[in-house]
Each structure stands twice: as structure tokens, then as C-alpha cells.
Amino acid sequence: MPWWSWILIWIALVALSLLFYGVLGVRLYRQATTALRELGEAMDRFSRLPSPADDGAGASGGAAPQPLPGGAVFASPARMRHDYDASKLARQDARRLRRIQRKKDRGQPQALRDIELG
Numbered sequence: 122m123p124w125w126s127w128i129l130i131w132i133a134l135v136a137l138s139l140l141f142y143g144v145l146g147v148r149l150y151r152q153a154t155t156a157l158r159e160l161g162e163a164m165d166r167f168s169r170l171p172s173p174a175d176d177g178a179g180a181s182g183g184a185a186p187q188p189l190p191g192g193a194v195f196a197s198p199a200r201m202r203h204d205y206d207a208s209k210l211a212r213q214d215a216r217r218l219r220r221i222q223r224k225k226d227r228g229q230p231q232a233l234r235d236i237e238l239g
């Protein structure tokens with residue numbers, strides 16, 4: 122094997138490695154720009170706090186005002202437990218009502234626990 126073939130082999134290896142790193146760099150750049158764009162969209166979405174009129178007080182009957190963000194830090198543990206339990210029961214009831222309506226729309230028989238509560 123002549124001496125110049127080693128030079129060609131090394132040039133090809135270096136060129137292929139540079140091509141590989143270039144492809145990886147372009148791929149990383151595209152992923153980073155996509156991630157930054159999604160992060161910006163998420164920041165825009167979560168930076169807007171809903172106004173008190175948009176909280177859905179009319180839908181829930183206006184029973185309790187919505188707590189301010191960060192208010193849990195200074196609230197009593199008993200109050201936070203009560204709020205958690207109340208919201209958990211509200212979510213369970215909403216799921217139960219959706220399940221009853223879904224079964225009613227499909228013509229399926231209702232569960233006994235749904236009939237007794239409803």
C-alpha cells in the first residue's frame with residue numbers, strides 16, 4: 122500500500138467525522154429552537170392569570186372565591202385540607218355526572234352506586 126493511500130484514508134476519516142458532527146450540531150440546534158419556542162409558548166400561556174370574572178363563578182354557583190396564587194403558603198393546614206377535600210369531592214361528582222350522562226347517551230345500564238347518589 123503506497124504512502125499516499127494513508128493520507129487519503131485519514132482525510133476521508135476526518136471528513137466523515139466532521140460531517141457526523143455537523144449533522145449532530147444541526148439536529149441539536151433544531152431541537153433547541155423547538156424547545157425554546159415551546160417554552161416561550163408555555164410562558165405566554167401560564168403568565169396570563171384568569172380574571173375573577175372568568176373563574177367560572179357562575180357555573181359553580183359562586184360558593185367560594187378562588188384562592189390567590191401562592192396563598193397556600195400562609196394558609197392554615199386545616200383550611201388547605203378542607204379545600205383539597207372539597208375540590209376532590211367536586212371532581213369526583215363531576216366525573217360521576219359525566220359517566221351517568223355518557224351511559225345514558227349510549228343506552229347502557231347505570232351502576233347502582235350512581236343511581237343511589239343521583
